[in-house]
Amino acid sequence: MDKHEGREAAAMRFDDPWYDALASGWGELDGTGTPAHLVPPARDAADRKISAADIYLEVQRSPAFQEVRSRYRRFVVPATLGFLTWYVAYVVAATAAPGLMSRPVAGAVNVAMVAGLGQFLSTFLLTWAYARHARLRRDRAALELRWDTQELTRLSASVPGPPSGLAAGSGEAHR
Amino acid sequence: MNHGHQTLALLLFSAFVATTLAITTWVSRNRHGSAEEFYVGGRLFSPMENGFAIAGDYMSAASFLGISGLIALFGYDGMLYSVGFLVAWLVVLFLVAELVRNCGRFTLADVVASRMRERPVRIASGTSSVTVSVLYLVAQMVGAGSLVGLLLGGSSGAAQTWTVIGVGALMVIYVTMGGMRATTWIQIVKAVLLMAGALALTVLVLLRFHGDFNQLLTTAAQRSGHGKDFLAPGLKYGGGWVARLDFISLGLALVLGTAGLPHILSRFYTVPTARAARRSVIWAIGLIGSFYLMTIVLGFGAAALLGSDRVRASNAAGNTAVPLLALDLGGGNGSTGGTVLFAVVAAIAFATILAVVAGITLASSASVAHDLYASLRSRSRRARPYSEVAVARVAAGGIGVVAIALGLLARDLNVAFLVGLAFAVAASANLPVLLYSLFWRSFTTRGAVWSVYGGLLPAVLLVLFSPVVSGSPESLFPGADFQYFPLQNPGLVSIPLGFLAGWLGTVISSEPPDRAKHAETEVRSLTGAGAA
Secondary structure, eight states: OHHHHHHHHHHHHHTSOHHHHHHTTGGGGTTTSOGGGGSOHHHHHHHHHHHHHHHHHHHHHSHHHHHHHHHHHHHHHHHHHHHHHHHHHHHHHHHHOHHHHTOEEETTEEHHHHHHHHHHHHHHHHHHHHHHHHHHHTHHHHHHHHHHHHHHHHHHHHSOOSOHHHHHHHHHHTO | OOHHHHHHHHHHHHHHHHHHHHHHHHHGGGOOOOHHHHHHGGGOOOHHHHHHHHHHHHOOHIIIIIIHHHHHHHTHHHHHHHHHHHHHHHHIIIIIHHHHHHHOSSSHHHHHHTTSOHHHHHHHHHHHHHHHHHHHHHHHHHHHHHHHHHHTOSOOHHHHHHHHHHHHHHHHHIIIIIHHHHHHHHHHHHHHHHHHHHHHHHHHHHHHTTTOHHHHHHHHHHHHTSGGGGGSTTTTTOSSHHHHHHHHHHHHHHHHHGGGOHHHHGGGGGSSSHHHHHHHHHHHHHHHHHHHHHHHHHHHHHHHHHOHHHHHHHOTTSTTHHHHHHHHHTTSTTOHHHHHHHHHHHHHHHHHHHHHHHHHHHHHHHIIIIIIIHHHHOSSSOOOHHHHHHHHHHHHHHHHHHHHHHHHHTTTSOHHHHHHHHHHHIIIIIHHHHHHHHHOTTOOHHHHHHHHHHHHHHHHHHHHTSTTTBSSTTSSBTTOOOOOOOOSOOHHHHHHHHHHHHHHHHHTOSSOOOHHHHHHHHHHHHHOTTOO
């Protein structure tokens, strides 16, 4: 349940007017509760959207994120191409080359049986390899990025903004 | 099938129904009625629980009875299904599970809508999700009906009708009362039962052959009447180029469809983090992989111990191979062991169907309420959470009625075909838009909408003009002939069309892609920042 509220609160925070808040001098008017009415709501909403977007664009450009993304892609792209090729080759061979597939290997076990069980084996191995790669090479960096991104949005949220009712309302409006 | 089996099977099945209803009541005793609770069970399941639930959602009666039966009849060609159903999980693990968990809240459309204009995208994705779910539901209902027919011996039409209605009513009760929490526990219980049952039978088969797999294969080949050919591909899907293309088409649909099944995608939202989603998929791959390995042993075991002819004599499609095998392993007809094992297997098959239909009903009611209703209702105000849940409950009832009606209409269609069709539509309409949204920087709203309809419409139309619907003695309308497309499974054509339409819609799009939204999707998908 608090996850749910977290999401709502987060969605709200993303939309906070981080840059414009400082520019319009809300920082000095801490705690008075009046500044909200200084900016018309329509412009307010547009500005918030830009600032939320800026945080994500900034994170996307950061070397830390680029590194996480390239680590993910360097594993996933070749692995996906590999297993899809291996699977399609298996299916096509089963339909187009039954002679090859029925060649005996050991006892009653033939090439087709070895290939089929090989698909099971390769699936298990790739699952293990992916889990290991993600755990060792990606999880920590991703968690730090998550923390940093949420910290950025939290910082922008801690700048006094309009009363929360208004923020939630306009947040809903353009979602 | 004598009377003892039936009574015991019905008793066991009633026990399962009672247990699941008890779970539903217990789970719903202090529910809050929020969307978070109803759709995703509060997102608090552990990876192991979710892994079992995913396996329970995925391993249908078609797998348990159908694949083993196909192996018992056609040998190696049946095994190709097992391989496709498992390899598909690598697509889910690598490309979908974690990213979808981070980007969405309840449904597939959430992921796409987060970076596009919400309304058209939600309507498109919602429509295709409901289509896939209903096709898959009908397959399970038809399976339930024919299973009862088999158990009660012969073609008791009334019994089949009442089974379909009963299964439909039960699934609506589970979903409306218990939501995701009850559905998940039912799936966990079912997955444990199914794995235990399959394991027991596999051990018994291997004991018969003193653990010698080679001996098992040789005996199966001898008793099948096909000799060595039984162990090589080609018995079912040999023949002309049309049959071969059809098989490749099915193979593609199986491997790409899983990642587009709405009820599988919604399972990733029931755990707290992307890491938990990954670990639940790993659990699921372990369970599903072992299960399909066991179906191979069971299929060849049925061929070796019963002979293909006896299997075919009981049911032409091979669906009774496993129950018959259980009877034989327990000591044969009339023995106590045989009776008990047979009844246990039958009850597990029922349980399997109930759990799967509950999962699909929940996912499709989420699509109706969260995507379609919320978008179509009004542009000015979003539905408030509790009213959305109310809509979802009503939708579950409506979907139940539709599934019952279609299940009764389609009860003579082949179950495996219907499942293959649902997978083909999922792979054509849902997978392209999902992958493009997650990975393609320049993807636009028009691309998203085109990609959904560009996969969905060809898939459905090609089926309408396929030999399944008309033009051959086995089709739905054997009298009519408007068959213009030779393949039974549309995947080979409609999956590339879905991807092509998405690309085309994007490049001719008048609006530029939204870089900021793409940045948000990408950062969120890989880091989990701001995830629900």
